[in-house]
Amino acid sequence: MEVYLVLKMISSMVLVGLLGFLLYIYNSVWLKSERVRKKLRVQGIRGPPPSFLYGNLPEMQRIQLQAMKAPTHHTDNEFVAHDYTSTLFPYFEQWRKEYGLIYTYSTGMRQHMYINQPELVKELNQCITLDLGKPSYVTKRLAPMLGNGILRSNGHLWAQQRKIVAPEFFMDKVKGMVGIMVQSAQPLLRKWEECIESQSQRGMAAEIKVDEDLRGVSADVISRACFGSSYSKGKQIFSKLRCLQHTISQHGFLFGVSNFGSFPMRRKQNEINSLEREIESLIWEAVKERREQEISDTSSSSSSGKDLLQLILEGAINDHTLGEHSSKQFIVDNCKNIYFAGYESTAIAISWCLMLLALHPEWQARIRSEFSQICPDGVPDANSLPQLKAVTMVVQEVLRLYPPAAFVSREAFEDTQIGNVVVPKGVCVWTLIPTLHRDPDIWGPDANEFKPERFAEGVSKACKSPQGYIPFGLGARLCLGKNLAMVELKVVVSMIVSRFAFSLSPKYRHCPAYRMIVEPGRGVHILIQRANAKEDHSN
Template sequence: MATLGASPAAPPPWSLLCALVALAALWFTWRVLEWAWLSPRRVGRALRAQGLRGTAYRFPSGDLPEEVRLLAAEVAKPMPLLSHDISARVAPLLYKGVKDHGKVSMGWEGPTPRVILNDPKLVREVLSNKFGHFKISQLPANFIKMVANGLANHEGEKWVVHRKIINPAFHVEKLKKMLPAFTSCTSELIKRWEDLVESGKGREIDVWPELQDLTGDAISRAAFGSSLSEGRRIFRIQSEQVQLATHMSKTSLYIPGYTYLPTTLNRRVKANSREVEELLKGIITKKERAMKNGHADDDDTDMLGLLMMSNMKESQESGSSKPMMTIDDIVGELKIFYFAGMDTTSVTLTWTMIMLSMHPEWQERARDEVLQVFGNKQPDHNGVNQLKVVTMVLYEVLRLYPPFTFLARQPHKEVELGGVTYPPGVQLFLPILTIHHDPDVWGKDVNEFKPARFAEGVSKASKDGAGFFPFGWGPRRCIGQNFALLEAKVALSMILQRFSFELSPSYTHAPFRVASLQPDHGAQIMLKKI
């Protein structure tokens, strides 16, 4: 029996701990409920109230299962050999959304609302970012760190500083000095092909991996100059990284935190990332040493040298005692240069050889122009600028088969666009592929290969001149656009000088998006010496 007037016993420590755990569990449950259920439903109602049509949110994965189902169904169907009507196959969910719900429609990437803007004027308004309302829609942080942490991912002041430092490396005069790297790499490719192809006979070659090797070598020489062997190793690793990390990012959409689990795939990606960073830091250290010893000057023509000199100059002019870009920053820029650059030019060249095989009349026109401008000599910069037909062909390939099929942005505050008010967190999907294949923008012949539509330039090729986005648009337009086009024109010209080509009977037309738009079963071409 308790003594009268005695104070009550203090609760045992474990009960207090249990209470704290229970409160934490309630808080966590509420946050998950808000993220995965309440917020999507609230935003969905607000957008629908403004007249936006689209799919209803399905807990917890949104439209992702439907996207997987549609993609599997499209991939299972054979595609007509000469068809360029690829939107439904490559981006079935986007294609269905536009078809069913209109050019501006709503869908769901997990609990994140995704608004498709299949209107070039709205796309340009977003990409111009005139009032700073939009930011890039980030990839998972782990993906960025391991594969592509550079200019394309930065925002604000960091983006401004990096863009200013990197710009000089892509000036026309600097690109001219990189042209020998392009011609040298292409000469090696042509020599290898000539050794494989007997005179007077055709030889089947899968040009897709061949052209990947070509652009990887060209980037290695252009970026690192004498450090070619390390550059080639980086290219091989980054090629694998793109494949692995793309697969990993798709899985992480279903399993939050998946990229941090100790799976075989994740360990491989992390090991690759460490090796690339070690190789790049070694190359940077050697370049720094050469610059300190006076072995580098303003005529240094490799990308790394130009970048480091620009960094040094910008740091001195700003009065900073430290470099504006750290070694880690430079490593990130070089990694994204490989990530974007190696795929952009190789897939463009691959689809160009496929298109010219399908349309031999344009192959002959392009070859006639190349021989008229260069004869049998290697391309030079002045001659490349005279290539009208080749440029038209490349633009039409980039229209029908853009390397990257979409861009994504998010408003960082409430913003009105096209009569609809979007809250922060909505993902604005800018579908390059479906705009490039929109008959309202390009005409009834939109899915035909007609390079002549670019005869008067990009501005007059589509309705209102606003429908062509292969390298993005506005202040964040791809900084490597001129680099990629120069490399593609040089390589294509040299191939046309030496070979005629047609599709092999074993070729299967199967465009498929990995990181970029690639031929799913390779690009088997019959080459014949001229």
């Protein structure tokens, strides 16, 4: 009888505890979220009704599964469906059609606001307050990849890092990197020429999957320009960063969806931790090697010869708020950020350029003709680049259709006014860049078509609302590497097109994939031959 009473008492306590916990969740989490939604509703902002605890996650998963079952569009070398948002982010497309260009939704107890209204995007662009920053839950997931470097940090730490890093990417500095870009591209051109030579003996165009070769070029540029070394020295770092990128992107980092606690997830977390340690160790070895080199080379003390790594080192040394461990982490984190951001996005953008040019040989011909007139020796320089109008238009149109970054995201750390909307504290604001870039009201009825000529008179004349073009993000957190990326894209693409003519291989399958950035899911396969051989054959 006593045992029965004890068990009954224990079960009652457990029940009371459970009810208390559920009451706590309801009052402190659900009601808090509901109060935020009410603040948005009174401003006329509505969205799909959330479920208790999970918000709109079940609906997002259901819509995504339906989209995955829908037939996919493959290329027949004549047609590619460029609008991939309905495949990668179908819930956003569905809700946009139901609720308009501004609506709210939730993931768990986290509230979000989606905006693709040009005027609000413009207001977001002009907002310079530190009360808006990268969403904390997203940056937490990306911590193994980016540490607390400039891409992930917020507030005064971000401002401090930007002050150190931004000047290295001002246009006057980037112009001085053109020679490095040319040097980095030349081994790729020779490699492809050798592939063509070996295939031409059998009367065939060479077939090349361009992705890794382009990553090598982009990685070499960032290594030489910012870290005073070649790609070969940093090859392990780039390779492991790519592995880490894929591992993180497999587990719903964007909306906090994961199989937390499951065995596969724990195993993946162990893999992430291991890669993080290896990358940090490799970067620190490179930093120590560079420090030793500086000690032995007194000429490196000249301020005009300093590269980004030296500036990061000095920034850590001169910041007296950093202890020894924090100083080391500051250096490693920012090196990780520059290594990743400096090569991956640019390489992906060049891949998309080649894919679209393969579909449009008339634009290859325009770039080639213009390049031969302006750069008769086949080598672009800082003075000739502004004259290369055709490749500039192509690059701008590629970045419109396939911007590497899919989102602009901000979290309100305090109640924040954006235009006529007050964003409550804790709400995450999202702008889906490819949707903005394909809005017929901004770009016209041909918004989904590849038409570089729309940029003939610059961005301001290409569309009705210039704020509708944001391939490098917007506002105070505009991508610092914009100048570097644009110049590198023009240099590498123009050099490739000046040497080669190419078309899509039958192996190419058009399936854009979101892995932190939007990339060709199965790579870009092209059939390539010398440009003069193509012309001779045509004649």
